[in-house]
Amino acid sequence: MPAHTSESKVFATRVQTAMSLCADLNALAFTDLAGRAEKLTEIFGGPLPDSLSILPPFYTDYGLHTTFGERVFINQGCFLLDFGRVTIGDRVLIGPRVTLSTSGHPVAPDERFDYITHAPIVIEDNVWIGAGATIAPGRHDRPRLRGRCRHSRREGRAPAERGNRCERRRAAHAPRAGSLHTAGVAPPPTLAENVCARQGPLPTGARKRCEKSGVSSAKQYPRHGEHRNDLGD
Structure with a gap:
């Protein structure tokens, strides 16, 4: 997004509004759940899932480009910079002090103040983001499945029963007879x-x-x- 345009002026106005709403949210008593739900609805510009849980303090610079799945939990001190769009799936856990940043600036110094770059972030179902993590623009995070590969779990069978792509990849990289190994x-x-x-x-x-x-x-x-x-x- 180029700077000094009508679009950038609308963005700057929304940033001020979002930050003001976040300040109001973070000033509420921790036990004021009804007030918190009302402020979050204002911040994100519409109704939210009843199972969504966001613990203050919480910060965002836009708020209108985020969608939540069911049973999402966001711990304290998180930053959600969602101008480039953030999609959060079901049963996602986000630890304290996590940053999801969809926007930035060009790397070249002579262009750094002339544009705002942005790319979406997608967090799939069942992802757990640990404390202090920073998710950069353009990330697409999937859950890591232990014990069986994700391709097998979709079918409900072990890798050896399916001969799926993970098993084929392991076989391709196995030491050959007569090799140095x-x-x-x-x-x-x-x-x-x-x-x-x-x-x-x-x-x-x-x-x-x-x-x-x-x-x-x-x-x-x-x-x-x-x-x-x-x-x-």
Whole structure:
């Protein structure tokens, strides 16, 4: 949205209104649930689900571009910058001090004050956003399902029973016969092996630590400045 246009002036007016309504909301007694519901209806410009729970203090800079599902819970101290539109699904939990920001400014310094950039945020059903998280413009967040992949859960069957895309992806990345992972190739040296092998003559204490870790301290590389070929001879 370009600055200094009729659209930007309408936006600026709405920002002032939304912030004023948020100040009124946050000044209410915590037990005044009826007053809180009334103010939230004004902030978001229409009726809200009865199961929606927003704990003050709460802040928004627009308010008219947010939709809520059922049983949404928003904890204290959250910021909802919704000019670019925010969609929140059913049974979403949002922890304290979370920011959902759909708008910003161009990165280039010479354009930074000339435009407001924006992109929507979509929070799907059953997502839990932890405390202090910041959701940037354009995010589309889905719940993480543990134990079974989300493709299997849709069908109500385990991955092995379906042979779904997650199972196929795992099979595609499995080590092949004869590869480095299955051919008995020694793993890369550990940090202890690197340290013990490169230090040259070791003090008694360091030599004991090397021997205790199973690394030979007899191998000594040439000092700095001396020639050593790529095989370490």
